[in-house]
Amino acid sequence: xxxxxxxxxxxxxxxxxxxxxxxxxxxxxxxxxxxxxxxxxxxxxxxxxxxxxxxxxxxxxxxxxxxxxxxxxxxxxxxxxxxxxxxxxxxxxxxxxxxxxxxxxxxxxx
Amino acid sequence: xxxxxxxxxxxxxxxxxxxxxxxxxxxxxxxxxxxxxxxxxxxxxxxxxxxxxxxxxxxxxxxxxxxxxxxxxxxxxxxxxxxxxxxxxxxxxxxxxxxxxxxxxxxxxxxxxxxxxx
Numbered sequence: 560x561x562x563x564x565x566x567x568x569x570x571x572x573x574x575x576x577x578x579x580x581x582x583x584x585x586x587x588x589x590x591x592x593x594x595x596x597x598x599x600x601x602x603x604x605x606x607x608x609x610x611x612x613x614x615x616x617x618x619x620x621x622x623x624x625x626x627x628x629x630x631x632x633x634x635x636x637x638x639x640x641x642x643x644x645x646x647x648x649x650x651x652x653x654x655x656x657x658x659x660x661x662x663x664x665x666x667x668x669x
Numbered sequence: 670x671x672x673x674x675x676x677x678x679x680x681x682x683x684x685x686x687x688x689x690x691x692x693x694x695x696x697x698x699x700x701x702x703x704x705x706x707x708x709x710x711x712x713x714x715x716x717x718x719x720x721x722x723x724x725x726x727x728x729x730x731x732x733x734x735x736x737x738x739x740x741x742x743x744x745x746x747x748x749x750x751x752x753x754x755x756x757x758x759x760x761x762x763x764x765x766x767x768x769x770x771x772x773x774x775x776x777x778x779x780x781x782x783x784x785x786x787x
Contacts, residue, residue: 562713593771597714604764604777605714616775648714650772657728658704658716658772 563588563649563661570667576637579664581649582630587659589630593652596625596634599663600645608647609634636666644668671695671776673765678781685755685785691748691765691778699723699743702768705750707761708780717763718750719772733759755785 564582571577581588581596588594594612597605607616609625612632622637632651636643649661677689691703704719718729718739727739738751748765762782766774 591771593773595773597774599714604779605774606777607773607775610769610773610775611771650714650716652771652773655728657730658719660714660716663713 561659563651563659565647565649565661565664567662568665568667570669571636571639572669573639573641575639576635577639577666579634579636579647579649579666581632581634581651581661583632583651583659584630586654587651588627588632590654591652592627594625594627594632595650596623596632597648597650598645599648605648639668641668671767673767673776673778675763675765675778675781678763678783680784680786681755682787683756683785686751686753687755687783689750689752689763689765689781689783691750693746693748693765693767696767696776698741698746702772703741703748704766704768704772704774705739705748706764706766706774706777707759707783708764709758709761712761715761716772719768720748752783755783757785759783760785 596609599605612627613625672694674692705717736754762780764780767776769775
């Protein structure tokens, strides 16, 4: 159950777009279209931003989008805003019927 | 509205036991897989265990297998995590979460802190 690989940090200026990658294996990200992305603010529970690779829950801004290619999923945030500065985690269903998370990425809005 | 409220966390000595509860409301509890996820202080999220609607399908992470037991009581709309043989590395905030399919979680509780220390 090795964690998915995310960059520890990414940064961007307001209005720009950033992409956070999430690399797994052929047993998780590459095998299933059940990759999720969560936003977590300090001291709070995570919030689902993207599920099934690219679907957005009701109420989530369309500035957030997801995609996948091979064993790597990506979260793109367009029109970056100061309020987007926080931590982001990816997760994927696995062949073992379990779940694996990424190590998390801290987004800084410059 | 959907609510998940964890309780039962606290300070416990290594080797001790603790039972976490998660009270669910605002939805049909018996229709959903439920999951425990934890987060050590300053660290990332870690899936712990999940249980099917009837409780007949259960999975654990390798890090807790044989020490933790997940269960549910659909009549009480409650999820539980019995934690035995606790170790310092089990120190974390424990969240319960409602599965919306394929272990993806649209609803989380606020978390309960478990501290394992002598």
